[in-house]
Amino acid sequence: MSALRLVTAAARRAPRNFALGRRGYAEASDKINLSLVLPHQAIFTSADVVQVNIAAATGDMGILANHAPTIEPLRPGVVEVIEAGNQSKKWFVSGGFATVHPNNKLTINAVEAAPLEAFSAEAVRANLQEALRVAAGNGPEEDKVEARIEADVYEALQHALSK
16 A cells, blocks of 8 residues: 555544644733743742733744743843733843743743833943943953943843833
């Protein structure tokens, strides 16, 4: 019996009553279970929220209930948590990973995070200028690379504060 006839014969004998999972759009009333953790602190622990907006390395993305499972590296930027009643909390994260699990679970592991309102635009501007000065200076290459990383974070923070 040829392989094709074997496969079609097996397909005809397979049970027809199995259910296929279907993806659809998330409904507004659905919640996602969020855990936002740092190495030294848990900011959210299994909190039910409506939506989470993240600064993924591939671009900004919003995560609602029933989102497809994924792992996204985070770039320096804002994580916005929208709770019931459209209350929004914004955190600036320096980087990390967001993992969307099946069953409406989202885990965000960040290196550092702070509420966006905790930052002063003046201090960010001054620190950005200092980091750019060091990065363009004649110091050791290691100092210049570290200053470039600092400048990238301060630029992202400055952008977040200007919104």
